[in-house]
Amino acid sequence: MSVNRRDFLKIVSMSTILSIGGVASVSSLKNQAEASQVSKSPAALTAKRWAMVVDMSKFTSEADYQRCIDACHRAHNVPHITDNPKHEIKWLWTETFEHAFPGNEDAYRAEKFQEMPFLMLCNHCENPPCVRVCPTQATFKRKSDGIVMMDMHRCIGCRFCMAGCPYGARSFNYKNPRPFIDQSKENPEFPTRMKGVVEKCTLCYERLAKGLQPACVEASNGALIFGDIEDPKSEVRKILSERFTIRRKTELGTGPSVYYII
Amino acid sequence: MYNGGKIIIGLIIFVGLVTFPFIFHGDKATAKPDPKVDTAEILKLPENERKCVESKEFMKREHMKLLNEWRDQVVRDGDTIYTNAEGKTFTISLQNTCMKCHSNKSKFCDECHNYAAVKPYCWDCHIAPKEKQS
Numbered sequence: 163m164s165v166n167r168r169d170f171l172k173i174v175s176m177s178t179i180l181s182i183g184g185v186a187s188v189s190s191l192k193n194q195a196e197a198s199q200v201s202k203s204p205a206a207l208t209a210k211r212w213a214m215v216v217d218m219s220k221f222t223s224e225a226d227y228q229r230c231i232d233a234c235h236r237a238h239n240v241p242h243i244t245d246n247p248k249h250e251i252k253w254l255w256t257e258t259f260e261h262a263f264p265g266n267e268d269a270y271r272a273e274k275f276q277e278m279p280f281l282m283l284c285n286h287c288e289n290p291p292c293v294r295v296c297p298t299q300a301t302f303k304r305k306s307d308g309i310v311m312m313d314m315h316r317c318i319g320c321r322f323c324m325a326g327c328p329y330g331a332r333s334f335n336y337k338n339p340r341p342f343i344d345q346s347k348e349n350p351e352f353p354t355r356m357k358g359v360v361e362k363c364t365l366c367y368e369r370l371a372k373g374l375q376p377a378c379v380e381a382s383n384g385a386l387i388f389g390d391i392e393d394p395k396s397e398v399r400k401i402l403s404e405r406f407t408i409r410r411k412t413e414l415g416t417g418p419s420v421y422y423i424i
Numbered sequence: 425m426y427n428g429g430k431i432i433i434g435l436i437i438f439v440g441l442v443t444f445p446f447i448f449h450g451d452k453a454t455a456k457p458d459p460k461v462d463t464a465e466i467l468k469l470p471e472n473e474r475k476c477v478e479s480k481e482f483m484k485r486e487h488m489k490l491l492n493e494w495r496d497q498v499v500r501d502g503d504t505i506y507t508n509a510e511g512k513t514f515t516i517s518l519q520n521t522c523m524k525c526h527s528n529k530s531k532f533c534d535e536c537h538n539y540a541a542v543k544p545y546c547w548d549c550h551i552a553p554k555e556k557q558s
Contacts, residue, residue, distance in 0.1 A: 163443075182438045197508075198478070198507055198508045198509055199506075199507050200494075200497045200501075200503040200506050200507070200516070201503055201505045201507065202502060202503055202504065202505065203451035203505050203515070204505075205506045206502075206504070225504060265454065302500070304500075304502060306501075306502055311499065311500070313500060314549060315495055315499070341490070348551070350520075350551055350553075351519060351520050351549045352551075353519060353549040354549050354551065354552060355549055356545075356548040356549050367502065371504045376457065393426075
């Protein structure tokens with residue numbers, strides 16, 4: 163019994179039509195989600211590359227620093243761990259001149275600058291070494307605006323990034339951070355972290371998405387200026403073209419995006 | 425049979441141990457999970473707006489995939505707005521969107537997750553809504 167050419171073509175074409183129909187009906191549930199789409203919030207602040215200027219002349223008292231640090235740490239549920247300095251978690255902190263700008267020591271510099279605390283944060287480098295060494299791409303440079311982000315879902319806690327970062331901007335959760343967060347000051351809109359992940363400043367990506375300035379900038383009363391460094395009309399660029407600014411450890415080639423007016 | 429007595433006693437103990445859960449528990453099945461969607465926040469909405477981001481069937485089957493995609497879209501791509509097939513938009517956020525309606529984590533999430541013995545690690549970091557003890 164042989165199938166002739168005409169019957170063979172009939173069978174093939176019928177089975178093709180049936181199988182297409184079958185696939186379509188199975189995937190109808192799936193289509194529901196495929197018809198959906200995601201997009202950026204229209205309210206979001208956008209930039210080609212975010213940068214920050216720290217105007218040290220506007221930090222006159224201890225309280226000026228603390229206000230910014232508290233705003234940041236409260237907004238992001240950063241635990242306050244004091245029993246072991248190695249376990250300390252910091253997104254925004256202060257450092258002396260010689261630690262912040264090593265290689266620029268000068269025995270005869272005014273004492274005021276030697277002892278003045280400088281506000282430190284992640285520099286959101288143009289060429290971030292932490293991103294290069296991360297084996298899981300848990301830390302990565304956001305293409306849209308240059309923020310060096312942390313994806314806590316992917317962090318495996320290997321701490322390569324901490325070794326890679328020349329600014330000490332990263333902290334490791336040696337223990338569960340939750341007991342060290344003041345329940346009454348907890349921000350219920352932002353997650354905490356868990357034991358075994360590395361965290362750092364994320365330039366308030368969650369606030370930028372809502373159209374808000376970073377928490378520290380908002381609390382600084384104009385001492386911190388935030389803007390798009392690739393936009394020649396931005397306030398940051400205006401300041402950089404008028405004032406003398408320095409950055410931390412530029413000789414390393416990381417291209418930090420935080421500028422200091424001394 | 426060498427050591428017949430010992431072997432038989434051993435066998436009886438073995439069978440007893442293996443069948444112990446069935447004898448002890450009988451044929452009662454564990455209560456079927458019954459996730460509750462009757463939170464105050466949901467009941468406050470008008471009847472025709474009581475809908476999740478996608479259909480109930482879809483959410484039942486695919487919520488874990490959707491959440492997985494969402495977290496990458498938000499964290500990695502910065503896309504924070506989800507537009508569903510009907511054209512309604514939602515801010516993508518487990519803590520601030522999902523759990524605002526489903527404020528009953530223990531009766532909504534845990535009900536099935538415990539039954540199915542799955543332990544998603546969402547709540548290691550994300551803050552669960554405070555539930556009133558009832």
